[in-house]
Amino acid sequence: xxxxxxxxxxxxxxxxxxGGNSIPQxxxxxxxxxxxxxxxxxxxxxxxxxxxGHFRRGxxxxxxxxxxxxxxxxxxxxxxxxxxxxxGAAPAVAVIVFVVLGTPSVLAGAYSGIESVDPATVKAAxxxxxxxxxxLWKVEVPLGLPLLVGGLRSAALQIVATATLAAYIGLGGxxxxxxxxxxxxxxxxxxxxxxxxxxxxxxxxxxFAGLGRLVTPRGVRHRRRESERSLALSARPARGTTL
Amino acid sequence: MIExxxxxxxxxxxTVAVDDISLVIPARxxxxxxxxxxxxxxxxxxxxNRMVEPTSGTIEIDxxxxxxxxxxxxxxxxxxxxxxxxxxxxxxxxxxVATVLYLEGVRKPQAHERALExxxxxxxxxxxxxxxPSQLSGGxxxxxxxxxALAVNPNILLMDEPFGAVDPIVRAExxxxxLRLQRELAKTIVFVTHDIDEAFLLGDNVVILGEGAxxxxxxxxxxxxxxxxxxxxASFIGADRGRRELTIRRVNGRSVVxxxxxxxAGVLAETxxxxx
Numbered sequence: 001x002x003x004x005x006x007x008x009x010x011x012x013x014x015x016x017x018x019g020g021n022s023i024p025q026x027x028x029x030x031x032x033x034x035x036x037x038x039x040x041x042x043x044x045x046x047x048x049x050x051x052x053g054h055f056r057r058g059x060x061x062x063x064x065x066x067x068x069x070x071x072x073x074x075x076x077x078x079x080x081x082x083x084x085x086x087x088g089a090a091p092a093v094a095v096i097v098f099v100v101l102g103t104p105s106v107l108a109g110a111y112s113g114i115e116s117v118d119p120a121t122v123k124a125a126x127x128x129x130x131x132x133x134x135x136l137w138k139v140e141v142p143l144g145l146p147l148l149v150g151g152l153r154s155a156a157l158q159i160v161a162t163a164t165l166a167a168y169i170g171l172g173g174x175x176x177x178x179x180x181x182x183x184x185x186x187x188x189x190x191x192x193x194x195x196x197x198x199x200x201x202x203x204x205x206x207x208f209a210g211l212g213r214l215v216t217p218r219g220v221r222h223r224r225r226e227s228e229r230s231l232a233l234s235a236r237p238a239r240g241t242t243l
Numbered sequence: 244m245i246e247x248x249x250x251x252x253x254x255x256x257x258t259v260a261v262d263d264i265s266l267v268i269p270a271r272x273x274x275x276x277x278x279x280x281x282x283x284x285x286x287x288x289x290x291x292n293r294m295v296e297p298t299s300g301t302i303e304i305d306x307x308x309x310x311x312x313x314x315x316x317x318x319x320x321x322x323x324x325x326x327x328x329x330x331x332x333x334x335x336x337x338x339x340v341a342t343v344l345y346l347e348g349v350r351k352p353q354a355h356e357r358a359l360e361x362x363x364x365x366x367x368x369x370x371x372x373x374x375x376p377s378q379l380s381g382g383x384x385x386x387x388x389x390x391x392a393l394a395v396n397p398n399i400l401l402m403d404e405p406f407g408a409v410d411p412i413v414r415a416e417x418x419x420x421x422l423r424l425q426r427e428l429a430k431t432i433v434f435v436t437h438d439i440d441e442a443f444l445l446g447d448n449v450v451i452l453g454e455g456a457x458x459x460x461x462x463x464x465x466x467x468x469x470x471x472x473x474x475x476x477a478s479f480i481g482a483d484r485g486r487r488e489l490t491i492r493r494v495n496g497r498s499v500v501x502x503x504x505x506x507x508a509g510v511l512a513e514t515x516x517x518x519x
Binding site: 121126129134139 | 289292317319323327328333334335342
């Protein structure tokens with residue numbers, strides 16, 4: 001309990017608001033790496049995911065590849081890349097590591113969103129004379145958006161937690177409190193840093209939760225409510241057979 | 244007029260869905276393709292708007308080979324109605340009806356005006372215009388599907404078991420509604436069903452399909468009833484089980500018509516005029 005009080009005392013000390021090692025400064029760095037990595041992940045994964053979902057092709061290969069990359073331990077990848085490319089390329093190294101981490105989730109969100117659209121709806125859209133491009137943008141993407149945002153959300157959470165490692169190669173962020181405190185055994189600072197990362201993660205998660213609600217098409221929200229209602233009333237007699 | 248000339252379709256897995264079919268579908272009439280599941284009737288229908296490409300043979304619409312028309316413009320001038328309506332769940336009813344109008348570049352106010360007109364045509368209240376498909380009953384959704392198919396006033400309407408998923412009462416209603424619409428609009432309708440009663444009710448021209456979409460017999464409902472060409476046709480329309488046979492019994496001086504199951508179906512009106 002004492003440790004927790006110490007951590008809070010450290011967090012709310014006025015010293016935390018000034019200088020290059022201040023909390024606002026570190027939060028900005030941390031959030032900056034998170035957002036940048038998330039954008040790069042999205043730019044890579046969304047077009048690929050949409051293509052996989054739309055053409056229903058190449059899913060196994062892509063999932064295997066991105067899953068394998070995802071299985072690499074982030075700290076190991078960071079160390080190896082930093083040694084290979086040199087500390088001058090540290091920011092690029094960090095972004096690569098976080099992108100490897102975030103891409104599979106965004107990819108899964110993108111293709112599963114498209115694949116979740118009722119095939120009959122897509123077929124009807126095509127039969128009405130929509131081009132493939134129109135089928136994608138007018139039908140599949142709007143209906144698949146909630147799942148895509150879900151994918152971005154879980155990628156963001158993983159990246160924000162792992163962005164702690166940026167400090168390991170001298171890039172700052174909230175991890176720098178933890179990494180500098182470890183050799184000095186400043187447990188209050190370590191805990192304080194961890195709390196800050198947790199709070200940032202919760203804030204980002206809440207933002208994406210709100211965004212997810214915002215992009216759910218209205219007609220689909222109705223359907224969800226309706227299907228819940230019909231589940232409650234599911235004790236209906238079976239339809240009679242026709243002659 | 245739609246004409247199939249020696250059309251075959253073999254899918255990638257080797258299934259022959261349609262095997263060397265030649266068929267003329269007359270203009271401004273309802274032609275019903277009827278057959279059990281796996282008879283290739285839907286495949287046949289979907290070849291008309293190039294949702295399915297034939298492996299061999301040609302299909303002509305008013306003498307024009309459709310292989311020479313790009314699928315997208317072809318589909319935009321052919322109405323298409325499917326089971327479960329296939330409406331876009333994220334768009335309001337009015338926008339669903341206007342879908343093809345938007346694709347054709349019609350401006351929103353004009354498209355909305357036309358869509359409201361169409362809602363009236365299919366017997367739907369304008370209050371439904373701003374609802375979403377999920378808020379409508381199955382029968383209402385199906386009407387919206389028909390309105391959407393009629394939006395650009397196509398000559399041809401393809402209907403793939405459109406009333407298959409609604410309950411019998413609503414189905415009967417929709418069937419009558421379609422007959423009424425057809426009296427007003429006189430479209431070339433190609434209608435697919437597995438329900439022979441529906442085929443006889445709606446079709447001016449009924450095509451009974453066997454396996455591989457082989458045409459077992461084609462003709463008006465009364466022709467088929469009077470002269471089933473094969474045992475297969477007789478069994479398909481229920482003639483073999485006596486289901487289609489009506490007998491007359493004299494009761495209290497009136498002629499009561501008894502159906503194949505022995506139930507009285509009605510009283511014979513004794514006039515000299517032709518039965519309609």
